[in-house]
Amino acid sequence: MALRVLMFGWEFPPRSSGGLGVACFGLSRALAQEGVKVRFVLPKRMDPDVTYMDFSFADVPDIIATGVNSLLYPYVTEGSYLSSYYAVGGGMYGSSLFEEVLLYASKAADIARTSSFDIIHAHDWLSFLAGLEAKRVSGKPLVVHVHATEYDRSGGTSANPRVFEIEKKGMQEADKVIAVSSWTKHIIVEKYGISPDKVEVVHNGVETHDFKPLPSNLDALKRAGKKIILFHGRITLQKGPDYFVRTAKRVLEYCPEALFIVSGIGDMLPQMIRETVALGISDKVFFVGALWDEERDRVYQAADVVMMPSVSEPFGIVPLEALANGAPVLISKQSGVAEVLSHALKSDFWDIDEMANQIVVMLRNDSLKETLRKNGGKEVETITWSKAAQKLLGVYQSLVPQFA
Amino acid sequence: MASVCFYFQVHQPWRVKRFRIFDIGNGNKYFDDQSATNLNNEKIFRKVAEKSYLPANAVMLSLLKHHPEFRVSYSLSGVFMEQMESFGPDVLDSFRRLVDTGRAELLSETYYHSLSFLYSREEFAEQVKLHRIKVHSLFGVTPKVFRNTELIFSNEVAQVAAELGYIGILAEGADHVLGWRSPNFLYTPKGAGGIKLMLKNYKLSDDIAFRFGSRSWAEYPLTAPKFSQWVNAINGNGNVVNLFMDYETFGEHQWEDTGIFKFLESLPREILRHPDNDFVTVSEAAERYEPVSELDIPHYVSWADTERDLSAWLSNDIQHDAIGKLYALEGEVKKSGNRRIVEDWRRLTTSDHFYYMCTKWWNDGDVHKYFNPYESPYDAFISYMNVLEDLKLRLHAPA
Numbered sequence: 160m161a162l163r164v165l166m167f168g169w170e171f172p173p174r175s176s177g178g179l180g181v182a183c184f185g186l187s188r189a190l191a192q193e194g195v196k197v198r199f200v201l202p203k204r205m206d207p208d209v210t211y212m213d214f215s216f217a218d219v220p221d222i223i224a225t226g227v228n229s230l231l232y233p234y235v236t237e238g239s240y241l242s243s244y245y246a247v248g249g250g251m252y253g254s255s256l257f258e259e260v261l262l263y264a265s266k267a268a269d270i271a272r273t274s275s276f277d278i279i280h281a282h283d284w285l286s287f288l289a290g291l292e293a294k295r296v297s298g299k300p301l302v303v304h305v306h307a308t309e310y311d312r313s314g315g316t317s318a319n320p321r322v323f324e325i326e327k328k329g330m331q332e333a334d335k336v337i338a339v340s341s342w343t344k345h346i347i348v349e350k351y352g353i354s355p356d357k358v359e360v361v362h363n364g365v366e367t368h369d370f371k372p373l374p375s376n377l378d379a380l381k382r383a384g385k386k387i388i389l390f391h392g393r394i395t396l397q398k399g400p401d402y403f404v405r406t407a408k409r410v411l412e413y414c415p416e417a418l419f420i421v422s423g424i425g426d427m428l429p430q431m432i433r434e435t436v437a438l439g440i441s442d443k444v445f446f447v448g449a450l451w452d453e454e455r456d457r458v459y460q461a462a463d464v465v466m467m468p469s470v471s472e473p474f475g476i477v478p479l480e481a482l483a484n485g486a487p488v489l490i491s492k493q494s495g496v497a498e499v500l501s502h503a504l505k506s507d508f509w510d511i512d513e514m515a516n517q518i519v520v521m522l523r524n525d526s527l528k529e530t531l532r533k534n535g536g537k538e539v540e541t542i543t544w545s546k547a548a549q550k551l552l553g554v555y556q557s558l559v560p561q562f563a
Numbered sequence: 564m565a566s567v568c569f570y571f572q573v574h575q576p577w578r579v580k581r582f583r584i585f586d587i588g589n590g591n592k593y594f595d596d597q598s599a600t601n602l603n604n605e606k607i608f609r610k611v612a613e614k615s616y617l618p619a620n621a622v623m624l625s626l627l628k629h630h631p632e633f634r635v636s637y638s639l640s641g642v643f644m645e646q647m648e649s650f651g652p653d654v655l656d657s658f659r660r661l662v663d664t665g666r667a668e669l670l671s672e673t674y675y676h677s678l679s680f681l682y683s684r685e686e687f688a689e690q691v692k693l694h695r696i697k698v699h700s701l702f703g704v705t706p707k708v709f710r711n712t713e714l715i716f717s718n719e720v721a722q723v724a725a726e727l728g729y730i731g732i733l734a735e736g737a738d739h740v741l742g743w744r745s746p747n748f749l750y751t752p753k754g755a756g757g758i759k760l761m762l763k764n765y766k767l768s769d770d771i772a773f774r775f776g777s778r779s780w781a782e783y784p785l786t787a788p789k790f791s792q793w794v795n796a797i798n799g800n801g802n803v804v805n806l807f808m809d810y811e812t813f814g815e816h817q818w819e820d821t822g823i824f825k826f827l828e829s830l831p832r833e834i835l836r837h838p839d840n841d842f843v844t845v846s847e848a849a850e851r852y853e854p855v856s857e858l859d860i861p862h863y864v865s866w867a868d869t870e871r872d873l874s875a876w877l878s879n880d881i882q883h884d885a886i887g888k889l890y891a892l893e894g895e896v897k898k899s900g901n902r903r904i905v906e907d908w909r910r911l912t913t914s915d916h917f918y919y920m921c922t923k924w925w926n927d928g929d930v931h932k933y934f935n936p937y938e939s940p941y942d943a944f945i946s947y948m949n950v951l952e953d954l955k956l957r958l959h960a961p962a
Contacts, residue, residue, distance in 0.1 A: 520948055525884075527945070534879070
C-alpha cells in the first residue's frame with residue numbers, strides 16, 4: 160500500500176505569486192512519481208456556500224486537491240489581508256488575518272476527520288495551525304516545512320511577534336521540521352530554539368525539462384548592443400531590491416549600455432521607483448510588473464545575468480530557473496541556494512561594489528558569461544525535485560516505519 | 564642496478580590580489596596583498612617555509628651528510644627564487660647549503676613557471692634564459708637537464724630543449740604515453756636529436772605524494788622498508804626509479820603528523836640496504852644510462868590531474884580567454900621597454916593563474932579547490948582580467 164500524505168500547501172503555478180507555489184508543485188509532483196499518494200489541501204476563494212471541495216490539477220492528475228474556501232494566499236500580511244477582506248465584503252471570512260488562519264485550521268480539522276492518510280505535511284506558517292489541528296484530530300505525525308521564516312521576511316528586524324509565535328509553535332509541536340537550506344536550519348535552531356536533531360535540510364530543486372527555448376521579445380534591445388541585468392522576485396525588503404538599484408547605478412558608471420529589468424511587485428515598488436529617479440537612472444531601470452511562465456522565461460533567456468541580492472533568502476529558486484533558461488546568475492551569499500550552486504557569482508548582498516565589479520567584468524568578457532552558463536546549466540540538472548522528494552520520503556518513512 | 568632519482572619541484576606563484584574595476588588605472592600593484600587571506604604571498608611563503616621547506620631541507624642536508632651515496636635534484640622556479648630573496652633568506656640559505664654539497668642538482672625551467680611554450684616560443688626561450696641566469700647568480704651552477712612547467716611535454720618540447728643544449732628532459736610516465744613500456748628506463752623522444760627522456764614513475768611517486776597519509780589506502784601506513792621493497796622489485800627490470808613530486812609534499816601536502824619527515828629520514832638507509840641500489844641526480848642518470856628506445860609523444864602530456872593533459876589550465880572559456888588576451892599583449896609589452904610593465908606581464912604568465920580559473924570538478928570540492936586561494940574560479944578570472952585592463956592602460960599611458 161502506498162504512503163498517503165495530507166499536505167497543506169499553496170496554489171500551483173501559473174497562479175502562484177512566488178517560490179512557495181513553485182516549490183509545492185515541484186515537490187508534490189516528484190512525490191507522486193515516487194509512489195506517494197498526495198491529498199493536496201489549499202486555500203481557494205470559492206462561492207460563499209462552499210466550505211471545501213475536491214478537484215484535480217490538469218497537469219498532475221495523480222494528485223487529488225482539496226480547495227478550502229479561504230482568503231489566505233502566500234505572502235499575505237495583516238494589511239494586505241484586510242484589503243482583500245473588504246474587497247470581498249467580509250462575509251464568511253475571518254475579520255483579521257489571524258482569525259482567518261484559525262478558521263482555516265478548523266476547516267482543516269474537518270478534512271482530517273473525513274479522510275484517511277498516514278502523515279501530515281504543512282508548508283509555511285499560514286498552514287501550520289491547520290497542520291496542528293489535523294494532527295490533533297487524527298493522531299498522525301506532522302511534518303512542517305519551512306520555506307521562509309518571519310526572521311527572513313522582516314530582514315532580521317521588526318519580526319511580527321504573532322507570526323513568530325505561530326511558526327515557533329508549529330515547529331515545536333511538529334514531529335519533524337524540514338528546512339529548505341542549512342542557512343534556514345541555522346535560523347530555526349538559533350532564533351526559534353528548535354533542537355538541530357529535529358530539523359532536516361531538504362534543498363529545493365528545479366525541473367529543467369519544464370523550460371524550452373522561446374523566441375526572444377527583447378531582440379531589438381540585444382541587437383542594439385544593450386546588456387540586460389534581471390531582478391525577478393517580490394519587491395520587498397527580504398529580496399534586496401534596493402541593493403539591485405544601487406548596484407545598477409554603479410554598473411552604469413562603467414557600462415552605459417546596461418539595462419536593468421525588475422520583474423515583480425511588492426510593497427517596496429514605489430520606494431524603488433523613487434530611488435531610480437533620485438539616482439538619475441530611471442531611464443535604465445524598468446519595472447515591468449510580475450512576469451510569469453513563458454513571459455518570464457523569455458526574459459530569463461534574454462538576460463546577460465540574473466541577480467538575486469537577497470538579504471536573507473531561505474532558498475531562492477529563481478537562480479535555478481534562470482540557469483535552466485541559460486542565464487548566468489549572481490546570488491547573495493546570504494541564500495540557501497548558494498549551498499547547492501557552485502557555478503554562480505556570489506557576493507554579500509550589501510557589497511554593492513563587489514556585485515558591480517562582477518557584473519562589469521562579465522559584461523566585458525563573454526567568456527565569463529559562457530563559462531557560468533555552461534557549467535551552471537549542467538549543475539542545475541543535478542539539483543532536482545526528485546532528489547528532494549526522495550529525501551522527504553526518507554523523513555516520512557522515519558515517522559511511519561511500516562512504510563520503510 | 565636500480566638508481567633512485569628524486570626530483571622535487573619548488574614553486575610559489577605571485578598570486579594576484581583582489582583587484583576590482585575601481586582599482587583599474589589608479590596605480591595599484593598586483594601582487595602585494597597584505598590581507599589574512601591566501602592571496603597574501605608573503606604569508607603563504609612563510610607558512611610553507613616553516614611547515615615544509617625549512618624542515619625538509621634540514622632532513623635533506625643531514626641525509627647528504629650521512630649518506631655519501633645520496634643524491635637529490637630540484638627545480639626552483641624563478642618566481643620562487645624571487646620570493647626566497649624577498650621573504651625567505653633563511654630558505655635561500657638552506658638551499659645553498661644543499662647545492663654546495665655538490666650532490667643536490669638544480670634543473671632548468673621557465674623562470675615564470677609559465678605555459679609560454681604553448682603560446683610564444685620567443686618568450687619561452689627568454690624565460691628559460693632568465694632562469695639559467697638566476698640559478699647561476701644565486702647558486703653558481705648551470706643546469707644540464709630541463710623540465711617544462713608542470714611536466715608539460717611533447718616531442719616538440721624535447722626538440723627545443725635539445726636545441727638549447729640540454730642533455731636530458733623530464734616528463735610524466737603516463738599510461739597513454741608508455742603503453743606496455745616501463746617508466747624505469749630512459750628513452751629518446753622522436754626527432755629530438757638524442758636528448759634523454761626520463762619518465763616519472765607515477766605509481767611510486769604518488770604513493771608518497773598523494774597516498775602517504777591516506778588512512779583509507781590499503782598500504783597505509785607506508786614505511787621506508789615497505790617502500791624500499793617496491794623499489795627493489797624493479798631491480799633487474801629497470802635502470803632508474805624516477806620519483807618526481809612537489810617539494811611541498813613534505814610538511815604541506817602531507818603534514819608532519821603523518822610521519823612524512825620520519826619516512827624521508829629513513830628511506831635512503833633502507834634503499835641502500837640493497838647492494839644494487841643507489842641514488843642519482845637527473846644529469847647523472849642521463850649520463851650513466853642509455854636509452855632503450857625511441858618514444859613518440861606528438862601530443863602534450865603533463866603531470867596534472869588524472870587526465871595528465873592540459874585541461875587543468877586550458878579547459879574552459881575563461882582560461883582560454885584570459886591567456887589569449889595576455890599573450891596578445893606580448894608585442895606591445897616588450898616594445899614599451901618599460902621594465903616594470905614587462906615584469907608584471909611576465910608574472911601574469913605563471914600557470915597557476917589559469918589553474919585557479921579551472922572549473923573542472925569545482926563542485927566536487929577536490930584538489931583544485933584545496934589549492935585555490937580565490938573563493939571561486941570566477942573570482943580568480945575577475946581579478947586577473949581587471950589587472951590586464953590596468954596593464955593595458957599603463958601601456959597606453961603617455962610616458
